Amino acid sequence: MANELKFLVVDDFSTMRRIVRNLLKEIGYSEADEAEDGVVALNKLRNSHFDFVVSDINMPNMNGFQLLGEIKKDDKLKHLPVLMVTAEARKEDIVLAAQQGAAGYIVKPFTKATLEDKVNLILTKLGMK
Amino acid sequence: MSAGTSPGSAAVTTDLSQGVHQRIGMLTRQLHDSLNGLGLTDQVKVWAGEIPDAKSRLSYIARLTGEAAEKVLNNVDQAKAQHDYIAAETRRIGALIVKDPVAAVAKGHVMNFITDVEEATKHIDKNLTDIMMAQDFHDLTGQVISKVVNLAASIEQQLVQLLIVTAPADPVVKPAETPVTTQTTTFEVHEHPVLEGPVVNPEGNPDVVKSQSEVDDLLASLGF
Numbered sequence: 001m002a003n004e005l006k007f008l009v010v011d012d013f014s015t016m017r018r019i020v021r022n023l024l025k026e027i028g029y030s031e032a033d034e035a036e037d038g039v040v041a042l043n044k045l046r047n048s049h050f051d052f053v054v055s056d057i058n059m060p061n062m063n064g065f066q067l068l069g070e071i072k073k074d075d076k077l078k079h080l081p082v083l084m085v086t087a088e089a090r091k092e093d094i095v096l097a098a099q100q101g102a103a104g105y106i107v108k109p110f111t112k113a114t115l116e117d118k119v120n121l122i123l124t125k126l127g128m129k
Numbered sequence: 130m131s132a133g134t135s136p137g138s139a140a141v142t143t144d145l146s147q148g149v150h151q152r153i154g155m156l157t158r159q160l161h162d163s164l165n166g167l168g169l170t171d172q173v174k175v176w177a178g179e180i181p182d183a184k185s186r187l188s189y190i191a192r193l194t195g196e197a198a199e200k201v202l203n204n205v206d207q208a209k210a211q212h213d214y215i216a217a218e219t220r221r222i223g224a225l226i227v228k229d230p231v232a233a234v235a236k237g238h239v240m241n242f243i244t245d246v247e248e249a250t251k252h253i254d255k256n257l258t259d260i261m262m263a264q265d266f267h268d269l270t271g272q273v274i275s276k277v278v279n280l281a282a283s284i285e286q287q288l289v290q291l292l293i294v295t296a297p298a299d300p301v302v303k304p305a306e307t308p309v310t311t312q313t314t315t316f317e318v319h320e321h322p323v324l325e326g327p328v329v330n331p332e333g334n335p336d337v338v339k340s341q342s343e344v345d346d347l348l349a350s351l352g353f
Contacts, residue, residue: 011268013267013268013271015264015265015267015268016265016267016268019261019262019264019265022261023258023261023262026258057324058272058324058326063324087268087269087272087326087327087328088324088325088326089325089327089328089331089337089338089339089344090325090328090336090337090338091336091337091338091347092336093324094338094344094347094348095347095351098348098351098353104348104353105344105348106341106344107338107340107341107344108265108268108269108327109262109265109266109269110265110341111262112258112262114341
């Protein structure tokens with residue numbers, strides 16, 4: 001069941017983590033945890049089960065690109081879809097994210113409909129929905 | 130009495146003026162040499178470029194916070210109107226049910242009320258979601274504020290360093306020691322120089338996307 005999928009929301013701003021979690025709940029995904037940077041996220045990913053990662057890019061300690069790289073290097077985690085949700089709007093960042101294996105890219109500020117579309121599109125592509 | 134009108138005092142004023150002028154000239158030269166010596170001239174050019182950028186960033190913050198406040202107030206107004214409507218309709222239907230319960234149901238008043246309430250709650254739910262989404266300004270402005278603070282801190286740090294280096298050899302008042310004296314001339318303005326954060330002025334910049342549809346088009350061109 002798609003609704004039982006567990007999400008990890010990674011963003012250094014607690015407001016944004018809360019917004020994304022609430023939106024995920026509104027679109028039917030109430031199972032979510034959060035992390036304030038890539039280091040915390042990686043630790044949680046390695047010690048618990050998650051199905052989907054929604055990550056910011058510009059974060060302290062370990063940014064979203066580094067987190068994405070670590071996830072894709074890890075045999076146990078590389079299958080995880082990672083949706084980047086970020087204020088980084090440079091084309092080279094978008095291309096880099098795609099090259100590194102991001103499943104999708106959303107530029108802030110975004111709408112509920114955009115998040116819903118991207119999450120559902122990724123899950124459908126991966127046969128998880 | 131005016132002391133500045135005698136020929137003697139005019140000469141003193143002229144001497145003083147020349148002295149001040151010479152002193153300013155010396156200080157300017159000293160500042161110029163110090164900046165060169167510290168390798169700061171390039172940095173000053175960077176600051177000169179970044180200060181207008183800081184102004185744009187502050188304008189961006191003002192705009193985003195203003196828009197967020199406007200969005201919240203508009204949605205609260207709409208939600209309150211829906212809420213008032215539900216409250217009034219509940220009172221009206223309550224009175225009809227008390228008066229004649231069978232007629233209230235048979236004439237469709239109760240069913241209409243249920244439909245109306247369901248519709249109103251959908252509107253209120255959207256208003257609440259929009260209010261929540263309006264809070265995203267915190268993230269975007271926070272990143273921009275961080276950049277402006279970094280710039281201010283960098284300028285302050287380098288100016289303090291400059292002050293120390295250019296201070297007279299035997300100063301009358303010794304400046305208080307600060308941790309800044311241990312700084313080298315390496316400049317780290319941004320924590321993540323690779324990442325730019327929110328784009329404050331996307332217009333006319335071909336290197337950035339201006340909307341989600343441009344992101345989607347770019348990813349589609351890459352086969353996503």
